[in-house]
Amino acid sequence: MTINTSRRGFLQGAAASGAALYIGATANGAMAASGSADAMLNNFVKIGADGRAIAICKHVEFGQGSATGLTTLIAEELGVTMEQIDYEFAPSNPAIYNNLLFGPFQGTGGSTAIANSFPQYRNAGAAAREMLISAAAKEWGVEASALDIVEGMVTGAGKSAPMGEFVAAAAEMEVPAEPRLRDASEWKLIGNAQTRRLDSPAKVNGTAMFAMDVQLDNQMVVMVRRTPQRGGTVVSFDDSASKEVKGFIMAQALPTGHGVAVYAENTWAAMQARNALEVEWDLSAAETRSSAEIKDEIMAALNTEPTYNVNKADRAAVKSSVDGAAQVIEKTFYFPLLAHAPMEPLNCTIEQTADGDIVLHDGAQMPTGPHMAYQQIFELPAEKIQIKSMLAGGSFGRRATPDADYQVEAGLAFIMTDRSRPVKLVWDREDDIRGGYYRPAAGHKVRVGLDENGTIVGWDHQVAGQSIMKGTAFESFAVHDGIDHSTVEGIADSPYTIPGQALGLTDTEKATSVLWWRSVGHTHTAYVMEVMMDLAAKAAGKDPVDFRLDYLAAEGDAARKAGVLKLAAEKAGWGNPAAGRAQGIAVHKSFGSYVAIVAEISGNNDDGIVIEKITAAVDCGIAVNPDTVVAQLEGAVGYGIGHAMRDQITLDGGAVEQSNFPDYEPLRISDIKAIETHIVASAEAPTGMGEPGTPPSAPALANAIASLLDSSDMLAELPMAEAGVYFA
Template sequence: MTLTTSRRRFLQGAAASTVLLVGMRANGVMAAASETTDINPFVRIDATGRVTAIVKHFEMGQGPSTGLTTLIAEELGVTMDQIDYDFAPSNPQVYNNLLFGTFQGTGGSTAMANSFVQYRNAGAAAREMLIAAAASDWGVDESTLDIVAGQITGGGKSAPIADFVASAVSQDVPAEPRLRTPDEWRLIGKEGAVKRKDTAVKIDGSGTFAMDFHFDNQLVVMIAHAPRMGAVVKSFDDTDAKGMTGFEMAKTLPDNSGVAVFADTTWNAMQARDAIVVEWDNTNAEMRSSDTIRDELIAGVEMGEATYQTRGDQIDTANAISGAAKVIDKTFYFPLLAHAPMEPLTCTIEPIADGGVVLHDGAQFPTFGHMTLTQVLGLPMEKVQVKTVLAGGSFGRRANPTADYNLECAMAFALTDRSRPVKLVWSRDDDIRGGYYRPAFAHRVRVGLDEAGQIIGWDHRISGQSIMKGTAMEPMIVHDGVDHSSIEGVADTVYNVPGMSVGLTDHAKATSVLWWRSVGHTHTAFVMESMIDMIASETDTDPLELRLSMLPGKTPAQTRMAGVLNKLAELSNWKAGAPDGQSRGLAVHHSFGSFVAEAVDVSGGGDDAVKIEKVYCAVDCGIAVNPDVIRAQMEGGIGFGIGHVMRDQITLTDGEVDQTNFPDYEPLRISDIGAIEVAIVASADAPTGVGEPGTPPSGPALANAIARAGGPRVTMLPMIDEVEFA
């Protein structure tokens, strides 16, 4: 028998297990290889032609598992059904967030902004290598070929990409592959073209979350945490836990921050932890209550000299205001807020045969967890792996620069003989009572207006607890003593504000604090947009027209902010006003590179309970890669922001947190908002953030609507203290 075969078929058969990897080497140079090398890929194509996008940003519901696969699929030329995703391993040399420097992590709404070109380049390089292999085999010019729906076509020929995976490995990697132009896009920005990649596995339960891990012979550990910041373990008694079902042992953590209670299951660990009695040393503990903290913060924004003058000249502004025809003077207060994700904190450390460990985690900042385990366990970096899985929300909580829950798990693992997996579990009570919080802040603003109602001076004082100082992020964010996250959205406002002066005074932290969805913009947008609305009311000016007058288009940011206001006016039929029996509030803000304008329609007000009937939203986030994801993020950000300003706060009594769970820290309910409508402004600018920018304008838009409905001008949050909601 005579067997004939083409060179292509021979290569496919001889290397059936060959995989084409396109990504980066440690020196930052794009490269390609088979899976037998140490390349760190962004694109993986196996011998069957199945494509996998290696996603370096974790998925907590904000959409990078869809967005980054879309970029690869678009440039490579495959459908979304022909591509899967997997999370990248911890390797900050290759998978670092380009906007964070040397850290691998997800935050600041940077996933798409940092990856847009990088992932397109990887997909385009893979496409050109496959085409080069096909052109060589077919004897045709590469320029005549393209990949469409996973098929290489052109020159009168067609074949699946699987036929050329083996030969593509040996092709030169293009240093600057040609990126498809917008007129060629089939997926990017196309309505209805892409379904979320993480939806199906969440619906059918096949998706793996950190809480899902359970290994044979596993230990579950829960920590008895100190009830006050700064308290440490003095002693503990585990007499009542001994003999309880599943209880194994209880030990003080090496840093004395708590007691680790080990058992065979989560329930048994929780029961045993509740049975132990801990005596705490409160010598260095926080003992203040919320009323004291609020008074101290408000005192910090009185008209004395601020610690840091971050914009303008305080004396010049004061002189301008002293000659004003009218002065609007308001003080604002923002309480501590919890992140309260649906999936509480959890991770698992698994020992492996080579003496190393694997950290299984919904890892928002893999670098922090990776480094923490190496330090606590005394292992080199290469002996620690981080396996990132899905996370049930975060809002910043899983991106702690101290890697607090990874640290606890590592310390607990170190207390064992290291032969068994150890799973750390926090309850929701643990997170709400002993977690990290959006810091409390106070603002005082004095705005001077002349006889014509024009702003002639804006004195803005801020007092709060710095998030960044004392963390690994300090060199990036803190300059000349100023934590930029405390003043963002005010000192760098897009508005043209004459005579503006901004001062910041740091305040001693009463708890551990951490960034929270939209960070400083959570309070700065509320103050800026409330003040603008008060000026509009005082001068009898249309709130939208006043804002547009303060955006003269002298910068691209002003032009884009005016653009979302005009889009919102069109979407909401602004000139016609709110429906009969309703009132409308407006707010607009720039954060994380994006511009978002929102209008809230409410019924009630005055003596009647307030009902949120509808929220309108216009967003300019640059190129809209996945419109459906963008709308979902705007809706989620709006709900998150409104729910918290309505009724949430963390309070302290003698240093201990009062709230425990959702009954007294109540999240937004679906019945709280009647409807949300989102419009996306068409843009050719590079993509910017969508995970957080929907949150900042939502609170002030609601506050402005309530004031226009005859309700109080809310400046002290939460609103529930002054407003009844239906």
């Protein structure tokens, strides 16, 4: 066992009852410890003398189950039950709590929470176990190899005692850099379908503290009257009517000019006073296009030579192969802007301590962003800024923006006061849907050529849309050779082996503000790939499953993709739907995971189409918490299908027309009668689960509808309801 002697020492209390053990892991697995709570370095485990363990979670919990997953890894290696451990959110400190897949940046997203933390958190738990065991072995005069920790008890060599008894002694031990990790055969929690989420009881009984629940003494509530068209600025405002609202405090234009902040004693007063404002806007630099104009720009780009040859194919040769094919299947697709619309609208609370520290209470998805922004806004060093992460009621990407938009808004609102009172920023639903960031609009034009045997001989694919990454702080590592990979992911890196494929990309002007949305580019690329595979299979006279398998190799990524395709087909009884029903299938890889979906539907387009059942199969490597995997897949399927059915963001003269759930309707529980999930048993490293269920869900439904109606004409443009599909 190697020992790290350069970083040693645990928190040492005056008595065992006050002792606490803090342990962490660096990016390369080397262990570190700290001397006090104020100087914790790389801490992931905290253990009190009472034996109660706490996992320090570097990823925010907004419903995806990361807090339970990370805690499970600590508990498994440490040797405690899920009832013997709690969790806390880590403070903002990217030097310690960075996302190992993001670089020197602390953040949650891209379905990376478990994927980047799996070895790190296991090492932390294992190191804690070994140190407590070493302390017990020394006290008992036995070999450490004879001991283990089981359900919080150090046991072996005929002896047994609560691990809390050894915390003070363990504080004197050096930290093992390479602790022994438990073999998979020893696991009791990892992969256990009976392991339940730690945050569920508090959310059910109402004691869970979400960011919206923060209520500090003497706080003010601020709401912002924002420009109706993105890019507009305030010329002047009249708050005469606002002053008549009980609880109104003041109104001030934000330093950026993008809105007027209205301060009040409570949320209702802030809302009423804000609505009473009269504002004159300068819209000379604002978005003025309509959705029809944006669509026309994208469609025009699809009919010109693409700016970027993504896969460096001989485009002329591919075009010739398609033109000369026995059959040509051609389709043009359009995908509208989409809002994130989490259940909890954006909010955060900011205060200043007696020591001059700035404290932000927030369901922060990427705390490094606001932390850096606040250093500039308040002209303070990083150590004078604290970000306290709270539970968040959903995100789907919205709480992580390149410009930390709502946190900056809160900071600017606070700096315009005397800072004697905390300020809570609240967005309402209309703010979120009308003034937010959107999944980019995109278009695809695909021409597939088949020979006389129904084999693909050419696939000419053009994409046009709005780049998420260009012009942001993420451009340097997300854009290469001018290509924003998030626009073409799912095509450029597809496990399908498609002969004669050319992929071109053209960027179009961004409409309002665009942002990653649950599964990012895969939301539209998977739809196009899987609908086109179905159309090609039909033209070839082949079963859609068999046709896909023809283009999936027997090893690597392709084999895993084929595995979930076969499993979903088997579990859904593929090819044998009940009378009056039709099935559709789709399969896709995203964020390292493989998901196949079979949608079974009934009805007709006159009386309405009913989604009878969704059968899903997923290969996400080791399923740390199977119960969470199932929940995430169900949620992702509902998110993908619900938006494809009826949702879009449209602009009229640059202003968003939708405002709330009546005209931007989320999926309802009655929309899908049943969802059944099957997890592939795997020893591969864990991969993402927050997003991979979304991409194949909509194309599976589309393919089922095409089969039921014997037509795909209505499925090239989303949402389906706007294209003529009627749902019961």
